[in-house]
Amino acid sequence: MSQAGVSANRLELLQIADAVAREKSIDREVVITAMEDAIQKAAKSRYGSENEIKAEVDPKTGEISLARLLEVVDDVTFEATQISLAEARRKNPAAQVGDFIAEPLPPLDFGRVAAQNAKQVIVQKVREAERERQYDEYKDRVGEIVNGIVKRVEYGNVIVDLGRAEAVVRRDETLPRENFRYGDRIRAYVYDVRREQRGPQIFLSRTHPEFMAKLFAQEVPEVYEGIVTIQSVARDPGSRAKIAVVSRDSSIDPVGACVGMRGSRVQAVVNELQGEKIDIIQWSPDAATFIVNALAPAEVVKVVLDEDAERIEVVVPDQQLSLAIGRKGQNVRLASQLTGWDIDIMTEASESERRQAEFAERSARFMEALDVDEVIAQLLASEGFSSVEEVAFVDTDEISSIEGFDAETASEIQARAREHLEKLEAELDAKRKELGVADDLLQLEGLNTAMLVALGENDVKSLEDLADCATDDLAGWTERQDKETTRHAGFLDGFGMTRAQCEDLILAARVKAGWIDEADLIPDEPEETEEEGSEDAEGATDNDETSGEDATAS
Template sequence: MAITSANQLELLQTAEAVAREKQIDPGLVVEAMEESLARAAKSRYGSEMDIRVKIDRKTGRATFTRVRTVVSEDELENYQSELTVEQAADIIKHERPRVATSRVTVTRIPHFEEGEEPPEAITLEVNRFQVKSAQPGDSTVMPEIGDEIVDEVPPVELGRIAAQSAKQVILQKVREAEREKQYEEFRDRVGTIINVLVKREEYGNIIVELNPGEGVLRRNEKIGREAYRPGDRIRVFIKDVRREPRGPQIFLSRTAPEFMAELFKMEVPEIYEGIIEIKAVARDPGSRAKIAVISYDNSIDPVGACVGMRGSRVQAVVGELQGEKIDIIPWNEDMPTFLVNALQPAEVSKVVFDEDSERIEVVVPEEQLSLAIGRRGQNVRLASQLTGLDIDILTEEEESKRRQAEFEARTKLFMDTLDLDEFFAQLLVAEGFTNLEEVAYVDQGELLVIDGVDEGTAEELQARARDYLEAQAREAVERARALGAEDSLIGFPGLTPQMVEALAKDDVKTLEDFATCADWELAGGWTTDGDGNRVKDEGILESFEMSLEEAQELVMTARVALGWVDPEEVAAQEAAAAEEAGAEA
């Protein structure tokens, strides 16, 4: 097929027809045609040539041009698409090519009034593409490195193979345009619910029609044992949209917690309007779920609004989720109070919250234990997901036994270290003293409130406690030195001799070693494994009740002392962090 006047307009008509059918920009189809024609021309004139094709958007006329770039003599590699400055000048002298340049120098003189001294001219480099038609022997058009010599070449005759290749290029470009359109359309819809038509099932995964394109509802994203037939219309949540070599992949879900939140937003006008907010959602898809809500209008009950008249609103969500039971819980900023609500319908006797380790201990009556844990641990697991805390559930009897064991252990500690009888040691524990440091360094007035303790007794108690602690410190220093701990670490402020001994046992023996530690290596922490379970990381100094903040401050102080960090930079970072925290508050 030759590009003649008879079929020039057919190019544009074909482009418009394909664009209408695929719902894409006609310009993309024309660009694909230009690329396909250029590829066919290269097969005719030579693959090393830079052949370009431009189709006029009005007449459909295809112009074939050969482009050669002006380069320095040292950089000349491809003689078909590159040429030197001398060769370009020779062509301009004898032929009539077009010289294309992207470097245009413009000299402009600013305006000035008559009688004023003319200001200096301003020279500007304009970054635009300019084509100059050169006449033979024209010395005003001088080639420079980076210019392009453009020659028009005769149109090519497209044979069967070339026409097939052109067709493949056009189809490929059209597919890429369709994929890009699909990606752009669904990228901004991540986190929303859409209605889709089931097309087929592949290895347990459901392929749905999205118009344009297809989406995948994976087997593990279906609720329970949901089964669908081709032609079924279902609601799905757009979980993720990714660009991949085979085209954009749109991942759908019916098990995501966000799916339930979006369903409630559709059923409860107060949530859609922002009067009620969903703070957290935890799901065991197809079985049970918990959703925490809060109302910003005191006259509206968030739980009642989500339940609806005679349960109409929540039942609509339950029906969509294949009968999944839903507990609607009022949100509370106080975490223990919120946890008590989250463990409903179980009754809670007491809650002990450890903020540092993000663990919470719940005490329930014996008869409420199975209800609090739930079938196969479902209730406590959902409550843990909802609050983001690790929950330990104890019965009142178990908690009593544990408290008794702690009382006895502390009593024995005071008896052995302070040489006290059992009754006096029990008095100390009953008053809230848990370790020797509290006895040694507490204000003496707190000891005097104990029955039978006068000033002399209080002084004797504190002296014994201090002597014991000092002896323990000396022994710990000796053991740390025996393990190889250096004085730079032993004398570092903030570390006790026992801490230095623990560090030395873990092969942290110098201040440099200590400065390379991460805060979680010292204080411990929690990480999440591949199965989504929280795993405890034991810290070297965790037994000394060191927090992450304290560990971070100690490590940073060590780095400053070693000159690794500029103290002014640290101060600036802390000030910026404090300012950001204040802005968020």
């Protein structure tokens, strides 16, 4: 009778292990290991916690075996966990110092408290295994779209049941005016999975730009197959978005593919995003063309690029200004996010005024510096000369070729320009010495006297002072707070120095000051693989085939 009871218990143990493993979607071995830990804990409380006890459950028969582990030592100091070599060899003649002897223990009769403790251990271990399984499953799904059912809404945060895990869509990751209730189906983008104290946290978003890109991949076969590539996405969630697309196949129009027959494809995405208007833009490798496309539906008359600062001035017709800027600046803001360029928009009238003001300023500068009348100064300015330096060092023929000028006039103008620059240089050098800026800074390539005066005014007066500067000190930096970008000026602002040039200048000063060795600055040359080369070539081919188009879906 008792034997049948034992067999039933063993069989029941394995059935429980199988049931828990199936229900929690974890490995059966994990459940059996948890049971072993639980039995081990109960045995320790029965036989004394000082003992080193090992429990094993046979995964085939369910039989439980208990044993006390004793370490073989020369000199026994703790009888509960150690055994002398002589005694160990009576049990096992091959025993050596450092080995462990397993001493079998009689089967354990669980009391109520021991059973309760064992249950807690199993529950805890199974929960840990379940959390680990959830993390392993979803950490590789970051960047995917998942479907779930709303479980509850807490303070605006939507808790989503994904079937085998729970996720959260925080309030700021949901679309405006979007309300979810218990039981609603929800589609969202997995943007982060983290291990936390209370288990893995899966964060979903419906406002992320990549959510829109993935929705297009689901709706547009060409995007899914990689024929049409989504280069960038800019969103004002729930209101408006711009998406830049390019095709690898010249026979396929990327904008038309994304719009679909009668707008069916883009409309499916719009419906999912609660009516968010989507402008589909043709991407172009030429920055100016791409930015003009991105500002659609506004027309652009002229663009002026500053590639170093990644800034562009866009001139639009007077009546198109409000359309180009958009409601609350939305159109130009999205175009800037899409292209990665800062965009300044001005009307033809304001651009003309500014051009006239610059022309007058240049003319006045030439009149003063070259001691010439207004007509000559205006001729120089209208021919594109913007500074006295250009006049002084340009080829004489370029000046003499101006209508009304001859070789003698050109030589005289250049002589006056150089004389003015020498006088200016002498004044700047005197100011540099007055500020106490060291002569050895003049030996650094890329620095002129005007720059040294600017450095001296900011207490940079020696090689060591310059070597101690950070790139931000010279080039300036931008800071973003409360959605406002603030520009902090650098010591060398106004001299056309890029961040890379400022960095090189500081490194040169550190080398000259002996802080670092010049050999340490030589970078290892990376080897270009054939595959990279072919990809670049392929990209160039793709880019040649693009042209600017746009489409708007609402």
